[in-house]
Amino acid sequence: MDKTNDPLERIRQWARQTIAFACSVENAPKTGMPKEVLEQNFITAEQVANRLLSEAQAASGGNFSITLTELVNRVLDWVVEKRKKSMQI
Secondary structure (H helix, E strand, O other), X not given: OOHHHOHHXXXXXXXXXXXXXXXXXXXXXXHOOOHHHHHHHHHHHHHXXXXXXXXXXXXXXXXXXXXXXXHHHHHHHHHHHHXXXXXXX
């Protein structure tokens, strides 16, 4: 069974994401970032991650190791593109 279908792994990922989000919200007053901004960032990140994963799965033909490589490349490309846009402003 690969990790994507392992229920325990899925729960671990959910827990990690949930805890990270809670810590971000908890630290928002210290960093000066409003809770609503953090929540919107989390929603956006989830949507982008889901889209990139779907694209990677489609490009890999269902091969887990290729999907992983595709996903990493797509995430890194997305980050680079985002940084380029922010530097142009």
